[in-house]
């Protein structure tokens with residue numbers, strides 16, 4: 122039986138994306154959001170892993186650019202949100218909010234998280250949550266298609282998911298987000314030690330991901346828009362969660 126903490130590898134894809142590679146059974150793996158064929162195929166060959174499934178979080182090109190070529194090359198099945206089927210490569214398995222699908226001996230939960238795009242989904246396998254462009258370390262995706270109300274509801278949904286420990290976003294934005302969060306909430310006691318670690322990782326050229334739900338609940342302003350300590354820290358006492366979320370999202374856009 123698989124453990125509940127799958128082995129996951131980061132595959133950097135230009136310029137700041139990650140495709141995530143999760144080992145399932147000996148020699149087999151699942152890919153998330155491979156935005157390019159070359160760098161992903163190279164890692165698969167190096168690690169002698171064959172992808173059986175490719176899971177897509179949303180339709181943006183930097184997440185799907187390598188999907189069709191990889192699926193053809195390795196014979197992998199393509200999985201994505203039924204709602205966005207017309208904007209995704211041809212799906213072998215169309216999923217929807219609340220589905221649980223079996224994947225190579227694992228169970229994968231699917232949740233819709235509209236906001237960045239209206240058809241965005243996240244996937245949970247074991248303790249690992251693959252969040253695409255919905256949730257980043259210390260950040261969230263821009264509202265390209267959805268409203269602040271939709272994205273705030275998605276943030277609250279992510280906060281309540283059972284069993285999630287590690288979070289695997291699709292972009293290396295931690296340092297940029299940290300710079301913003303330090304200005305927004307300079308007295309957050311968790312930030313100095315985290316900053317030190319982020320700088321060390323960056324100096325070594327190593328990913329700052331995955332992050333953890335525990336860490337994000339302490340430091341990510343977009344998950345904390347209704348938390349009294351945070352709202353007080355940024356001088357917005359008395360405002361609703363969605364108002365605070367929308368305000369912080371606007372500040373981040375201007376940063």
Ligand SMILES: [Zn+2]
Pocket residue numbers: 179181237254
């Ligand atoms: Zn995107």
